[in-house]
Amino acid sequence: MSTERSLGEEKDGRSAKPVVLVVDxxxxxxxxCEYWLRDDYDVRVAYGGEDALNQIDETVDVVLLDRRMPNLSGDDVLEALRDRGLDCHVAMMTAVEPDTDIVDMPFDDYLVKPVTKTDVREAVDELVVRSDFDEEVREFFALESTQEALKTRDVDDLRDPAVLNELREQVETVRRGQADEIEKRQRQLDRLHHINDLLRKVDRALVDATTREEIEETVCESLASFDAYAAAWVARYSDAVDAVTCRTSAGVAPPQLNGTADAVTPVVRSALQERQVQLVDEVSAEHFAAVFETNGTAPPDLDRESLSAVVVPVTYRDTAYGALVIYTDRADSLDEDDRTVFEELGATIGHGINAAESKRLLYSDTAVELEFSHEDRDDLFVDLSATVDCRVTLQGFSPAADGGISCYVSTEGADTEAVLEYLTTHDSVESARTITDGPEESMFEVRITGSTVLGPLIEFGASVNTLTATNGDGSLAVTVSPDADLRVLSDTVQSAFPAIEVVAKREVEQSVQSTETFKRELEDKLTSRQHDVLETAFVSGYFDWPRGSTAEEVAESLGISAPTFHEHLRSGERKLMETFFEETTETATTEKRRVTNN
Structure with missing residues (x-):
């Protein structure tokens, strides 16, 4: 019997980031070290012992502590924080080679410089996990860390070799008293290191991959190369026909799922619809047959009854690229940390695919242009054109890191005040202002947090060529890379805006302007004085932050007044921006007139 469940709780239920204090x-x-850790931890930095004691309190979970510091040494800091009764974990991070004097020091780990990013991250990750252990088990791992540190030294070089024997006996005594719990916790730490190894391997692979296919193949191969995983494959799900197909695989030949996907489709569908990792505790006979036996290549040593599957949604924001299906015999021990890691893995792959497709579009000689009819009034711009009875044209937009979008739109045939009233009262508009108010056409800047088709298009990596709407009847044209998954794009857009339909698909050529051509075009526009002002400002550090030179200093070096400098600078900057943005916003494609769907 196959049983399925969501692995873990929602992300919003997780606790805040652990706090790490780096002292050196x-x-x-x-x-x-702060840079290495900042993504996963709340990191504080102290540049000396006294600074550390001023910053450390009961909120700190882990301390990375240098031993050899002026005024107040790391050994003194360690003693002081233990005297305060603080229960944080401490990893000594020092160039001082360990000796038997460290046996009585109350630290939890010992890192000898130079240290790498992997050294630091693994030490902090493990110490955070250890914080949940019982006191005696924590003592065991602290003693074991001390023992491991001393093993790096030749016994004959130690001050008191007899202390090392006493330490070994102490470690074994604690081990015997907590054997079962220590074994359990050791497995937990081993799994942590395994997962970190996996993520690092996938991250390295993603750096080198350039296409979606290469990313998916690399991830599957990386997973299958670990003993913990029997096989992995990427599932593509079609909402229109409620079916799953295989894009690529490793550890098993690509499953031929035609007519046999019913055993696999539900769990893939759940993972993508819920955006949550799913676990198949026991792979059913039907599921096993669909994946491992339809092509007659089931590994002979694979035991179905002990096999579990983890289904990971591969997403980037609202775009679902598919699901990663991983088979393992260790699923019975998966916990919240594993769920978090698999979610991170899915998000990492999704981000990598999005970046690869965006880059592919940027540098490809060819692209695919899709034209949509757009009458969905859930979209702000279409509804604006219908409500105010006007023509709305998107002139440009800029996505923000928080998911909002700053849009620049023009309207024709509408009262400016009526448009502004509509925008400022719309639930999805954070702010709106009038840029120009003309008799025929007006321009507005609108900050939007939702209710526009731009959101899913940006997340997919599509380039928006045009978006217009007249009295509720809109049209939209976008360009995507030639190897983009158009079904995923269509599903993503239509799931949010059902009244949008694809009306045409064209293969187009993209013109690419060389750097030299761009420079010649800009130089033709700049006056000699504007060129000199821009070049002098650049080489003198005027554009740096903090500035290497002030406007007055640059003006003096040019022998002109500061107001004259600013006048030429602004004119030159304007021409630079015009040259760049006119090139990037003009239609840089030539249709081949091969309309494949209309």
């Missing part, structure tokens, strides 16, 4: 008088190293 080497400011460059301290800042580097």
């Amino acid at each position: 008088d080497d400011e460059d190293l301290a800042d580097t």
Whole structure:
């Protein structure tokens, strides 16, 4: 019997990031550690012992502590924080080679410099996990870390080799008293290191991959190369026909799912609809046959009864690229940390695919242009044109990191005040202002948080060529890379705006302007004085932050007044922006007149 469940709770239920305090008088190293850890931890930095004692409190979970610091050493800091009764985990991070004097020091781990990003991240990750262990188990792992540190030294070089024997006996005594719990926790730590190895391997693979196919193949191969996983494949799900097909696989030949996907489709559908990792505790005979036996290549040593499947949605924001299906015999031990890691893996792959397709569109000589009819009044611009009875044209837009979009739209045949009233009272509009108010055409800047087709298009990596709407009747043209999954794009757009339909698909050529051509075009527009002002400002550091030179200093070096400098600078900057943005916003495609669907 096959049983399915969602693995773990929603992300919103997770606790805040653990707090890490990095203490080192080497400011460059301290800042580097902060950079390595900032994505997963709330990191604080202290550049000395006294600074550390001022910052440390009960909210700190882990301390990375240098031993050799002026004024107040790391050993003194360690003693002081233990005297305060603080229960944080401490990893000594030092160039001082360990000796038997460290046996009585109450730290939890010992890192010898130079350290790598992997050293630091693994140490912090493990110490955070150890914080949930029982006190005696935590003591065992702290003692074991001390023992491992001393193993790096030749016994004859230690101050008191007898202390090492006493330490070994102490470690074994604690181990015997907590054998079962220590074994359980050791498996947990081993799994943590395995998962981190997996993520690093996938991350390295994604850096080198350039296409969606290459990313998917690399991820599957990386997973299948680990002993913990029997096989992996990428499932493509079609909502229109409620069916699953295989895009690529490793560890098993690509499953031939035609007519046999009923055992697989429901769990893939659930993963994508719920945007949540799904676990098949026990793979059913039908599921096993569909994946491993339809092509007659089931591994002979694969035991179905002990096999579980993890189904990971591969998404980027609202775009679902498919699901990663992984088979393992360790699913019975998966916990919240594993769920988080698999979710991170799916998001990482989705981001990689989106970036690859966007880059492919940018540098490809050819592209695919899709034209949509757009009458869905859930879209702000279509509804605006119908409500105010006018023509609305998108002139440009700029996505923000928080998911909002700053749009620049023009209207024709409408009262400016009526348009502004509509925009400022719309639920999805954060702000709106009039840029120009003309008798025939007006321009507005609108900050939008939703209710526009631009959102899913941006997330997919499509380039929006035109978006217009007249009295509720709209049209939309976008360009995507030639190897983009058009079904995913269509499903993504229509799931949010059902009244949008594809009316044409064209293969187009993209013109690419060389750097030299761009420079010649710009130089033709600039006056000699504007060129000199821009070049002098650039080389003197005027555009740096903080500025290397002030406007007055640059003006003086040119022998002109500051107001004259600003006048030429603004004119030159304007021409630079015009040259760049006119090139990027003009239609840079030539249709081959091969309409494949209308």
